[in-house]
Amino acid sequence: MTKILNFTLLFLYCLFIYWLSDQPTLPVPDLFSLQDKVLHAGAYFIMAVLAWRSFKQLGYSPIILALLTITFCSLYGISDEWHQSFVEGRMSDVADWLADTVGAGSAAFLLTSDVKSRYLEKLRS
Numbered sequence: 001m002t003k004i005l006n007f008t009l010l011f012l013y014c015l016f017i018y019w020l021s022d023q024p025t026l027p028v029p030d031l032f033s034l035q036d037k038v039l040h041a042g043a044y045f046i047m048a049v050l051a052w053r054s055f056k057q058l059g060y061s062p063i064i065l066a067l068l069t070i071t072f073c074s075l076y077g078i079s080d081e082w083h084q085s086f087v088e089g090r091m092s093d094v095a096d097w098l099a100d101t102v103g104a105g106s107a108a109f110l111l112t113s114d115v116k117s118r119y120l121e122k123l124r125s
Helices: 002-021 035-056 062-084 094-124
Strands: none
Touching (some): 002 035, 035 094
């Protein structure tokens, strides 16, 4: 049941990102420079956590799990930028994709670090 729930949450989140990308404009106030990149990184950080939870149940080692998570999110980011190139009022931007990948990589790094620290703690006990 948990496996289905995790994959469903990931799928729904990907649909949400798709829906946001399909809007000609988003009502987000411009508060600081590079805000767009921070929002991209944050959105894909969340996606990476959901992807990690989904893929974790497939039994991969933490490093493979991290690489799979980053690859999934990065490829979704590429497809998202390509999709935006067809939406009136939107444009595709390589820097947005890089921010997506950085966000996913940050989440994977933190999750892998947490797994390593728990593993080391068990070894020390």
